[in-house]
Amino acid sequence: METLEKPALTQEEQFQARIDADVRIEPKDWMPEAYRKTLIRQISQHAHSELVGMLPEGNWITRAPSLKRKSILLSKVQDEAGHGLYLYSAAETLGASRDQMLADLHSGKAKYSSIFNYPTLSWADMGCVGWLVDGAAILNQVPLCRTSYGPYARAMVRVCKEESFHQRQGFEVMQTLCEGAPAQKEMAQEALNRWWWPTLMMFGPKDSESPNTEQSMKWRIKRFTNDELRQKFVDMMVPQAEFLGLTVPDPALKWNEERKAYDFGEVNWEEFWQVVKGNGLCNADRLQARVQAHEEGAWVREAALAHAAKRKAREGVGA
């Protein structure tokens, strides 16, 4: 509210004051254009990650080794489709259209999580994706349940509940393998060797090289830096790997008594940036699968619209 005594706050200052007081921003509230753009970028990127993320796990639904595992995996991938839906809806509250967001994904303009550009090669990958990838996703996402934009925060509450369920399921897949035959334990170790480093990359570039972090922290879209979350993840996962009897593929990994945290080796940032730029093993295949599904589905979407229009016209005549 404006007062007569003090000079009126600008819209931008009022906005920041609400953020600082932890008051949620809602769709009809005024917001700086850059805040809106940052959120659309982040939420649509997140929605795209759910959509593309269906592919590496979908890859194993038809080959799941038991009916129970098949059922769990299928419902997990279905959950991801659901997350995609509510995230696209959250982005739509900011004025973005789903068609445009998808067009940006298909043209390569919009990004999705790079982790999905790695292949799923064995059944143990279903364990690692749940245990490590969903584990990393949870660390990234739990703070988003308190993010400043209301619809995003509310969508994330639901997403996080399901993700932590998925993470437990992934851990259980790993545990079953590690307690099984030598061939199964080898399968688990081999999968961990491939997934460990790409998962550390999920937290994004080093803080010193993350251009968006400072502003996002100020707007409370983000609440922890990339490096803080990466450290948290390592500290959480190393004891779990030890429990499973698996070796984390990092010779530099060592408990630091002074910091009460693990020291760990340097991520291969060259690989990180290459995959971000589209040069990973599966980038082209993932995008091609999405584009193909969209193009081959065009006649279906057109038919549904045409039928709805005919129906509406008939009802109009009948009325």
Place this chain on the structure above:
Amino acid sequence: MQAAPSESTALATYSAEVRQLLFTYVVQLADTSLILGHRLSEWCGHGPILEQDLAMANIALDLLGETRSLYQYAAELEGKGRTEDDLAYLRSAVEYRHPLLVEQPNGDFAHTIVRQFLFDNFHYPFLQQLKSSPDERLAGIAEKAVKEAAYHLKWSSEWIIRLGDGTLESRQRVEKAIASLWRYAAELTTPTATEKALQEAGIIPDYAALQPAMVAHVARVLEEATLPTPPATTFGLAGGKEGRHSEHLGYILTELQYVQRAYPGLTW
């Protein structure tokens, strides 16, 4: 919902012969929902729109749930210590007993919809009758599955209507799918010797009695879809329910059974 009967009371009343017939039949039902669910799950991540991706995964999950209850019951009927996974993962193509329709490839979305519609149009009225089976286990499984099947039939019927009365392209595609899949429909309601024996024993529904409702529903949906009724004299393809399959099944099982075959005897 009735309480699940204890295993001994449900099974003890059957003669060895009926038990064998029932085992064969319950496996047939389980194979049917497993294979159709497998086909639907191939769409996962590749659907024409996210909402329909979800719908197909949902139907696949329902069918998989039904599959598991049925295999578990079959394993008990057999009484040889086999599990649901042994039945799904360690039988060869000729031992599979589902109708040919459900193993047909997804094709385009129109083919998937027509295949689903033909199946749902049988599955739903069938389960409605199976609910009153004197076999309490089958009745219980039907009781749960029929609610899901009602939704499946609604979904596939609505899509037949949308595609038939949508655009010229969707109409041509759905007509083509009907032309290629309709000949598999008759097998669903043509009883095998096993089915006849169980029908005569009053354990499973008489398929002839399901026909009027099935024909009426197809007629209503096709009319609303402005699609012509396919000629009734089309030569029906059958054999799947007796283990004579199309070439497609071998590839389905190669994928489905891969891990279990590559690493025999392990727990996953």
